[in-house]
Amino acid sequence: MNETTERVDPGRTVGRYRLLRRLGRGGFGEVFLGEDEDGARAAVKLLHANWAADADMRRRFAAEVEQARRVSGFCVAAILDADPDADEPWIATEFIDGPTLQQAVTEDGPRTGADLQRLAVSTATALAAIHAAGVVHRDLKPDNIMLAPDGPRVIDFGIARAVESTSVTASGIVGTVGYMAPEQLEGMRIGAPVDVFSWAAVMVFAATGREAFPGPTQASRITRILSGEPDTGDLAGPLLETILACLSKNPKARPQARDLLGHLVAGSAPSGVAPTKTEGAPRPDPTLSYTRMERPDPVAGPEAAHMAPPPPSGGHRTPPPREERSTPRPPHGEGRAESGAWGASSGPRGGVPPYHFGGTRFVGIEELAAAFQGNWGEALRVFADPEEFAALGSWVMHDLGDTRVDRALFRREVRDVNLALATFIAEAAPELPPRFRGHDASIKGLAALFHDPTPLVSGAPRANELIMTARPQVLFQMSRHGGGDSAHLASLARDVERAERAGLDFQRELIENLDGWRDVPARVDPALALVFLLRPETVLAPDPGAGAGPETGAWIRALWSRVEATSGADRAGSAAAVYGVLGVIVSMTGQRRELLRELEARKGEQRHLVERDTWRSRHDTALLCLPLLAIASCGVGGGAAAGPSPGLGGFLLTVAALAGFAFMVLLVVRMAEDGRVRSAERRRSNVLPTVLRHTGQALRRMDQDLERARRICSRPHTGA
Structure with a gap:
């Protein structure tokens, strides 16, 4: 770590x-x-x-x-x-003393070959152990996998829950966009299959260095998870087939963790698993009715005996009805337009077989749409189950004969369940007030829901919920509901789209022109843009936090000048773009401070080595001179003493010569022993100028990027 x-x-x-x-x-x-x-x-x-x-x-x-x-x-x-x-x-x-998988892949590149296979087996082993204990991790991602010296470890059970108590409410969705399963994003009841999906998304990241479902915005990434195909790069063979099986949109089609581990160890792909790609895949005939239909009594006609096929094995058994609701038919001639009004084809002639939902019998589509809107979670299960959805389509198209709901909705595969449900409600009962996932989606309700950017900036659990609601496609569906907010909601949807485009254009301009930003992904949060559109007073420069340093403030001031120079949707998008790169700014300015400290430390080291080398040279010269001076001194002293006693002078001279010779031998031995250290220091001294040059160049590039950013943001900007 x-x-x-x-x-x-x-x-x-x-x-x-x-x-x-x-x-x-x-x-x-x-x-x-x-x-x-x-x-x-x-x-x-x-x-x-x-x-x-x-x-x-x-x-x-x-x-x-x-x-x-x-x-x-x-x-x-x-x-x-x-x-x-x-x-x-x-x-x-x-x-765990080691980097996260996110850090390792970012710094060292993707995993391949046996390294990738070991990672896959180890993490699948951990997943099998977690599920065997009855726990769902719910937030498996590269940041939650530590690469310890003895192998990968899965961490962070702070948000894991027992399988039997797992649920998601309107208060928020737990997880990390990019590694969340479709049913997790949809807010449906979840279990162990979400971890299997996350595991496969993590393996794609480990093998490619990219998310399996990339996109420029949070909303686009969510949409791709719900309805798109994964980008698996160069992955091939049994591992690719296993990963694709685990990325199935249908949680029932994914292998269990223990089976996944067996396939990885055996080097085989899961069999009998629906592939992720769905183009051309067969789906149930929407004209057939299944578990939620109750057919007329046999006396209704001879065809009643064969209209309802038996429910499939394991199908849902509808509970006894508690209540029946019906829609009154207006008098003949008092029809409305097909955009949601009563018309000649708005209902069948004669008796209507009821549709059961939540223990209630419905024979009118408006009341059913209202019930769906009031019990969003249960309605999602209808739209997510192909058989249940086919039964609904049969009831709407054949039993009711309703033409207000676009029949293409029932003839296409439902990929974004929330959006499909919102579309059905808006088309079936446009007179209902706009609501999405239990939230009031009127202008007033959205203003209350999106009143504070803090949860989106901090990554609080409810951030994903806000992101799903803020998608322009959702806002467009909300605008289809009648009432005074309709035009305003449609305009707001267009403004969010424009804000996203403006923010992405701003970020791409920075990425294309700043050397240090080449690998920065362009991402703009539509929910943040929506907050800024609904609450212009919240458009304030971000606070980088304590300890960020003056360089961070300089970058924020430079980029924020673009926000100050724009207005409307462009202003909201530019502000969201600045918040989107705040982490990049904090990281880069932190690197700059580290480089400055490194530069000063290396300069100090260079001065120390130069001073030490100079001192050693002088010291060695002085030591070499000492024995010579000693011999000379003894020679002079011996000559002076030779007058009265020549033998004594010769003796002193001999002693001085021997002492000088011994001193020189010891000095040479000491210098030889010290030679290796001095050689290493000289090599280091020779390398330091290169280190200093590269460090200085990196700092200059950072400073140049800041100046370019100032120029980019100071140029006159006109929105699209």
């Missing part, structure tokens, strides 16, 4: 652990490096204060801890200790 992270207040403790530094933060909490009295290290995760104040969240966190303790310790970061009842609930897991 990266140790160059933010330090915390000295002396802060959690349980038996003294916190050394912050390792990361997310929507649910913060992770710190902790150390106990014996020096053993742990990754200590604290729940955010806003979550800690939630009694239900505390209860679920305690359950998650107990579930996670049951996971076998191989291939995962083992739980060492936890206290769900503390003022700040926390959990301590094994500290």
